[in-house]
Amino acid sequence: MKVAVRVRWRNAAGSIAVLVLIAVIAYGLPAIDRLLPAEQRIEPGQRIEIGYNVSVLPPDGARLDVAQTRPRQGILTLRIRDVTLWLRASDYSGTLGDALSQLQEEMERRSDVRVSLSTDWITTGQGIRGLRGTYTASGRRGHYAVFVAYGRRVDVLTRGQRLNSKVSWEDIEGCIQSIFFGSGM
Amino acid sequence: MTVTRPIRVRPAPLTRNRALVPKQPAFWVTVGLLAFGAWKIGTVVISLVSWYPGPALVAGMLFLLYTVPFILLVSHVDYLEREPFSLLTVALLWGGLVATSLALPANSAGRNIVAKLTSPWTGDSWGPALTAPPVEETLKALGVVMIVLLARSHINSVVDGFVYGAFVGLGFQVVEDFTYAVGAVADADGSGSGDLLSPVFGTFVVRGFLGGLWTHTMFTALAGAGIAYAVVHTDYSRRRRIMVALLALVGACAMHFVWNAPWFMDGFDLGLGGLVLALIIKGLPGFIVVILLLRYALEIEADFYTPRLVELNDPEIITPGEAKALRSVAGRIQARRYARRRAGPRAGRAVRLLQRAQTRLAVELARGAHLEEQPTVRLPLLASVVERRGSARERRRREVLQARERLRRFGITEAVAPQSASSRTWVGMWALGVGLIGLLAPGPSVGAVGLGLWGLYRTRHSSEEADKRVVDGLVLGCLGIALWTITFVLRHVNG
Numbered sequence: 291m292k293v294a295v296r297v298r299w300r301n302a303a304g305s306i307a308v309l310v311l312i313a314v315i316a317y318g319l320p321a322i323d324r325l326l327p328a329e330q331r332i333e334p335g336q337r338i339e340i341g342y343n344v345s346v347l348p349p350d351g352a353r354l355d356v357a358q359t360r361p362r363q364g365i366l367t368l369r370i371r372d373v374t375l376w377l378r379a380s381d382y383s384g385t386l387g388d389a390l391s392q393l394q395e396e397m398e399r400r401s402d403v404r405v406s407l408s409t410d411w412i413t414t415g416q417g418i419r420g421l422r423g424t425y426t427a428s429g430r431r432g433h434y435a436v437f438v439a440y441g442r443r444v445d446v447l448t449r450g451q452r453l454n455s456k457v458s459w460e461d462i463e464g465c466i467q468s469i470f471f472g473s474g475m
Numbered sequence: 476m477t478v479t480r481p482i483r484v485r486p487a488p489l490t491r492n493r494a495l496v497p498k499q500p501a502f503w504v505t506v507g508l509l510a511f512g513a514w515k516i517g518t519v520v521i522s523l524v525s526w527y528p529g530p531a532l533v534a535g536m537l538f539l540l541y542t543v544p545f546i547l548l549v550s551h552v553d554y555l556e557r558e559p560f561s562l563l564t565v566a567l568l569w570g571g572l573v574a575t576s577l578a579l580p581a582n583s584a585g586r587n588i589v590a591k592l593t594s595p596w597t598g599d600s601w602g603p604a605l606t607a608p609p610v611e612e613t614l615k616a617l618g619v620v621m622i623v624l625l626a627r628s629h630i631n632s633v634v635d636g637f638v639y640g641a642f643v644g645l646g647f648q649v650v651e652d653f654t655y656a657v658g659a660v661a662d663a664d665g666s667g668s669g670d671l672l673s674p675v676f677g678t679f680v681v682r683g684f685l686g687g688l689w690t691h692t693m694f695t696a697l698a699g700a701g702i703a704y705a706v707v708h709t710d711y712s713r714r715r716r717i718m719v720a721l722l723a724l725v726g727a728c729a730m731h732f733v734w735n736a737p738w739f740m741d742g743f744d745l746g747l748g749g750l751v752l753a754l755i756i757k758g759l760p761g762f763i764v765v766i767l768l769l770r771y772a773l774e775i776e777a778d779f780y781t782p783r784l785v786e787l788n789d790p791e792i793i794t795p796g797e798a799k800a801l802r803s804v805a806g807r808i809q810a811r812r813y814a815r816r817r818a819g820p821r822a823g824r825a826v827r828l829l830q831r832a833q834t835r836l837a838v839e840l841a842r843g844a845h846l847e848e849q850p851t852v853r854l855p856l857l858a859s860v861v862e863r864r865g866s867a868r869e870r871r872r873r874e875v876l877q878a879r880e881r882l883r884r885f886g887i888t889e890a891v892a893p894q895s896a897s898s899r900t901w902v903g904m905w906a907l908g909v910g911l912i913g914l915l916a917p918g919p920s921v922g923a924v925g926l927g928l929w930g931l932y933r934t935r936h937s938s939e940e941a942d943k944r945v946v947d948g949l950v951l952g953c954l955g956i957a958l959w960t961i962t963f964v965l966r967h968v969n970g
Contacts, residue, residue, distance in 0.1 A: 308620055356590040
């Protein structure tokens, strides 16, 4: 009987040890991640690679969100005061109109945003024409834009912009217009 | 004077106890974690299926079918003392639900930490290699630890650790590959491609076929073998056993690191062919090391069980030739093939039935044999159990005799295939060792080929019997030379 009780206690101790190790891995690592600052300073005038040989010139004071940036997936995330500027480059074989529809669908599918279907033209410093629009979501507003050139596509999205934000579209328009499609890959 | 033999295999328990006992705290911890994992992974799978129902269904079916050959393969390996279905299911579910669901936030955090401490570019390239191996291998190895806590008596040899580890790894691999396949569909959709099924098949070919043999299933099999070593080899010090288990875990992490490292990611700019070559270069060396370790563990297990039959000294139960054939997968298969060639498919089946009956009797003979040898356990309480085992042995013995009789009807008296005997030489040992090193570094493969050729020359010009390891070393040497030559040429051609 005593042996059975001892075996059960050892079993309980082993199970607790497994749970502790699981907690350390599954919750400890995210805790350490949260403790470390995610934003890195960008030197003024420093051009940043989005991926797929596409680059952008962030505005002065912008910071790089290293946790949300995935160069191999062509994703770059910048923080401009209270606004997040998200850029994604990828290979693309469709038209600008198709790209716009896909981006709008993706935005509506993955979050509770309302996308405005009316769009305006926007042109980069390189002379590449894209389309831009706006969206709203629970007390926030944002902008989106899409460019297609040289078999590649760049999606741009602003996030976290409050209705009374001090960051205007003009503040980030310059950054978007600095998008540059490098030749080849 | 009593001679104490080192413990290499722990016999099956005297009583045929249930594998899963709800009284154990580990049972409820496992149930809770499986429920948590099912909820987490279920949420992910439901969202993937709702976005891309068709491709997700195809991916799910493909990767579920993918488990079938793996399970058959592992059941061939786990031939002598088979593991309970319930524990194998728990191992598979642990890998597919618990390890995957817990690895998701940990991997993401690990990648972020690397990016924050270095740069997003380093985090993206090296994050998966630096953080995923320790996170995922530990979480998967904990599945084997839970199996030990659930049913320690069912871990009887290092082979059992291989088997449970392989099942945990297989569960992980299937769920991970499914998410990768649907992720590839999302990427294709984003890039404007109308074909959403090609990414599923592409992921299946690359991750399932080309990388399937030497990824999670193999990594966790190695880690599981280390845990089983620590459980079974109780004659060694606790420190040594823990060190071996940790070493196996580190080995699994090292192989995972090589697999995830951004080396040869460009596939030498040769498209799919180059990618295949890169996968082989990264995966094959570790695969060979694990297979050789498994072969060694299987030999030890066979050395434990088959002598129990030979000790009966009854040619109706087993002949020396059959005992030798029963020890290895190749031996068993060769005996069946030989019978099939001689007397048709039914004769092959009769050999299989005899081998299975012999194996069951061997396990039954080993069951509790160590307890009977010790006077301290001759308690009245155990007497009835020992008696029950006696009748079970008699039943198993009758099964063997019936299988033997069935085989005789085909004119076959012995379930063996004629083959030449093999010996062990130092040339064979060196050829094999150098051949293995040659897969990891350029150069030694040439030495392995030289040793192999010399070993073959010696065998031909002497009365020595052939050493299989000479041929193994020669083959590994040729493989190493071919791999490194191709790597060098591709690098050179592509600048």
